[in-house]
Amino acid sequence: MSAAKVVARLPPLPTVRDLVRLYRLRALRQLSQNFLMDQRLIDKIVKVAGRIKCGQVCEVGPGPGGITRAILNRAPERLVVIEKDHRFLPTLEAKACENRMEVIIGDVMGFNMEKCFPEDFRKEWVDEQPNVHLIGNLPFSVSTPLIIKWLEAISERRSAWSYGRVGMTLTFQKEVAERMVAPVTTSQRCRLSIMCQNWCDVRHAFTIPGKAFVPKPDVDVGVVHFIPKVEPIIPLPFKLVEKVVRSIFSFRQKYSIRGAE
Numbered sequence: 001m002s003a004a005k006v007v008a009r010l011p012p013l014p015t016v017r018d019l020v021r022l023y024r025l026r027a028l029r030q031l032s033q034n035f036l037m038d039q040r041l042i043d044k045i046v047k048v049a050g051r052i053k054c055g056q057v058c059e060v061g062p063g064p065g066g067i068t069r070a071i072l073n074r075a076p077e078r079l080v081v082i083e084k085d086h087r088f089l090p091t092l093e094a095k096a097c098e099n100r101m102e103v104i105i106g107d108v109m110g111f112n113m114e115k116c117f118p119e120d121f122r123k124e125w126v127d128e129q130p131n132v133h134l135i136g137n138l139p140f141s142v143s144t145p146l147i148i149k150w151l152e153a154i155s156e157r158r159s160a161w162s163y164g165r166v167g168m169t170l171t172f173q174k175e176v177a178e179r180m181v182a183p184v185t186t187s188q189r190c191r192l193s194i195m196c197q198n199w200c201d202v203r204h205a206f207t208i209p210g211k212a213f214v215p216k217p218d219v220d221v222g223v224v225h226f227i228p229k230v231e232p233i234i235p236l237p238f239k240l241v242e243k244v245v246r247s248i249f250s251f252r253q254k255y256s257i258r259g260a261e
């Protein structure tokens, strides 16, 4: 028998017309609905997350499920998705039926993320590295408050975060992504740079042009990868670091010192 290469045949990504037809969908601006339609870029985001096979994954804002499908293709042990817009429920549930996937319809802002990761998630550790991931093409409207909330969870080593090792692959407005990774001497250095870099190793993996989304946002998008540090640079409580950094930057701003936020 010839060793013919078996290629998994996946249905094509929904086109904008499909989306409109399937959900009678109008992208909701208030939910920052900009859908990524480029399969190559979707795969690239999931690749940045690293080793997902047999891991625990949580996706925020799956929408019609383009990234969800790319995650499922990498065979995680379990995937939990959290989506606020109930119009996506039928499509997401259809995916969930065939896979180890759970769909939660709700607001991620008020959601206790620890619920996404099971008690025994430590079983997934490989060479002392847990295979636990948080992935999301985040809604711009809540992306910065969300990362602050998750950094606080990492700093307090809460439940699934308690070992401080949940890797995060998330999207932000390109400018915000650049500020997150800004080194000390640059003008982009701000409060967010210090907060992110204190608890995580942060990398701006790549930029997605606005035109890759439907509808097209006014800005380009940066994909940022966070690996929580085992120990923070400043080993103080989150709120205290936040307060100190805030006052330093408001001082810099007041006296017009370069690099103030």
Ligand SMILES: C[S@@+](CC[C@H](N)C(=O)[O-])C[C@H]1O[C@@H](n2cnc3c(N)ncnc32)[C@H](O)[C@@H]1O
Pocket: 031, 032, 033, 034, 035, 036, 037, 060, 061, 062, 063, 064, 065, 066, 067, 082, 083, 084, 085, 106, 107, 108, 109, 137, 138, 139, 140, 142
């Ligand atoms: C930028 S879109 C990304 C959609 C899809 N993942 C993609 O890449 O094409 C953001 C998604 O997050 C959802 N969303 C917005 N606010 C949310 C919230 N507070 N909680 C959960 N999901 C939210 C939106 O409905 C939308 O599906």
